[in-house]
Amino acid sequence: IKSKSIIVDATHTKARYNQMTPREILMDRSKKLRKAIYQIDESMKNKFPVKNTTDVLEDEIAYCQELIDVIEKEETLIEYPKVKEQLNLLKETVTDDIEHLQSSDDMDAKVGHKTADTSFFGYKTHIAMSEERIITAATVTTGEKNDGKQLESLIEKSIKAGLKVETVIGDAAYSEKSNIEFTKENNINLVAKLNPSVTQGFRKKEDEFEFNKDAGMYVCKAGHMAIRKARQGKKGIAANQVDTYYFDVEKCKNCPFKDGCYKEGAKSKTYSVTIKSNIHTEQEQFQGSDYFKEKSKERYKIEAKNSELKHRHVYNVAKSSGLVGMQLQGAMAIFTVNLKRILKLIDQR
Template identity: 65%
Template sequence: MISNQETFNLSPYMAIYDIVVPKDNMLRQINDLVDFSFVLEELKNKYCHDNGRNAVPPIRMFKYLLLKSIFDLSDVDVVERSKYDMSFKYFLDMAPESSVINPSSLTKFRRIRLQDVGLLDLLIQKTVEIALEKELFKSKTIIVDATHTKARYNQKSPKEFLMEKSKNVRKAVYQIDESMKEKFPAKTTSNEVTDGLDYCEKMISTIEKEAHLVNIPTVKEKLNVLKEVVEEHEEQLNYSADPDARIGHKTEDSSFFGYKTHIAINDERLITAAIVTTGEQSDGKYLQDLIEKSQGTGMKIETVLGDAAYSEKDNIRYSKDNKLELISKLNPGITHGHRTKEEEFEINKDAGMYVCKAGHIAIRKARTGKKNVGENQSQTYYFGINKCKACPLREGCYKEGAKSKTYAVKIKSTEHKDQEAFQNSEEFKSKAKSRYKIEAKNSELRHRRGYDVAISAGLFGMQMQGAMTTFAVNLKRIITLMKDTE
């Protein structure tokens, strides 16, 4: 049950926070910046109002998830830290002497309370509203790109995944006590997952008997991760645990298994829109959605900046129709020629190859037709014939008995004359220099905010991770912008 009335802390110890949580503490600044009552308003219909025990306030549960994202902690560790970290307790609106939640309730909150909320759009909308209210926006430009996130459980074999996590624990232990090498069980040489699980369970048991190790934070955090993997191994180590993840391509020769987040930021480096998809989706098809989502937050847009993936004909036409300036270089494979079956074959900008509707990428390409006669030449893309033969979508695409499957794009150098002239102008070149801002933002998300690897399985889990990560990143950026304007 959730109460309709606000609660107030009447603890005699509340004044402690004025001493131990200074005004420049980041969590105090976020609390002062954001009115979190929007969380209660959004989730009130997910709770019963007149039956059952009182639930943990949804705002507090939401803040726990935000702390996880800001400090890159597991469920267990964010709750553990909230026992003794006064800045955490202050942020969570708890009395200093209050007890904490059970970590398992965070899983329930994510899966039950946050389903169908549209949290990603909601949180970005909230941060942009705050920035607009503080008059932090000067530009009318957005920069678009996509960043990759690898699936959590399928990058390595189950045995390799277990051994990697156990190795992290051993390294943390050896930094404290090298003599533990003699107490640990012998490493398994078997490739069987059951043997790896048995080894990890013995190692966990050995460490938990050592009082001088088990409560050291650096050891405890790594140990908790290993314990979660072992306890949930049937879900986490099974290939089907991440049925939504797909293979995407970074370059012609490299790929990843996971998800993409299509992002728009403004010149002030605040994320104004984000869309989480499976890894095989092309970047260019989400341009219009990113523009409209950014406009929906209240931002005014005159210029859109992106790489060659966004220079598809539909995007150029959309930009002209909506009086937007598109700073995106033409991709010869897309914009210089007419192509059929545009809805079935899409360019993968990173790999420089076309991908069919089944998600298979071309294995090579070649220019065909008469030389030096642009009107009659085509760029032909060749697909793996064995995949085509077994493809469930082969009907109408692959002709039975054919020895090859190709897709050709006619090359016409005059197709986008206006855009070509614009991209050679000094104005275009000058504005294109701002693209580094979104590359830096993507790097921050992956390398400083833990966005390189998914923290859970499934598209919904990835969307939750994206929502909390973008919210945390935007709040920190707003605080920085406010300091710069003081």
């Protein structure tokens, strides 16, 4: 490895199990059973019990048991393979206890956001890679974690692994204030474009609200994303502009972290970020340099590496549940792609 730069990015991995409650699992399986029967005999609709409309698990179990009793009386119908399969699956689910049903969920996985409109349920792997495409550091976190917060760890791990780091290349998620300060203190060039909304550090609750660069919105401690934002103030005048982010107050009312964050009875919940035009003067000047522009061209390499991990080494879906299992899967996948790359570099010598 001759380069003294690392390229940083994060890739998401979906949890092996869906984010479904025991009641939702029962609803899904009873729905599939009814659908299989309707394809054979639509008149069965009139014989089925009334669907459960409550959120109580016991009521859903009772409905499913009634549905099973009705279907099992139809001897001809249950001889069809697709009906028998769905019927047996529902029966197994009903007879399983609640604890067993809940074990099918991945308790460590969390909801993360890829864009303002799309989300995923699972984990994130934060990666640092040399320009020679060797992964030098990685951190596996739950899906809701902010990319920028992992930069210091990735740099420190890369240095500990033996790499001399003079430049870090990343996207706007890594240009928050704390990262600029850290890299400057350590004489490292940060090649990451500034985003006025990523300049965290102007509110006391900065650890409770983190910026998601893909969605362009802030996410609260509970993992809820802002539903809209508005900019207040005029550009170029003495007073600084403010970006105000609005959250779904209905979610705030039932949030376990509402104490000290949401005032009971309030009709809105907002989080504001002051945009200070002079806070990143040096970084803005560096951003316009030829060195910055040239190094920015190297960032595509890590996107290709993420694609290799996902499509050639099945890193798009977790093989087991739990953060430890995801860390083991990440270690093996990264070891494999590094070994392949090392062998290829040896052949080129």
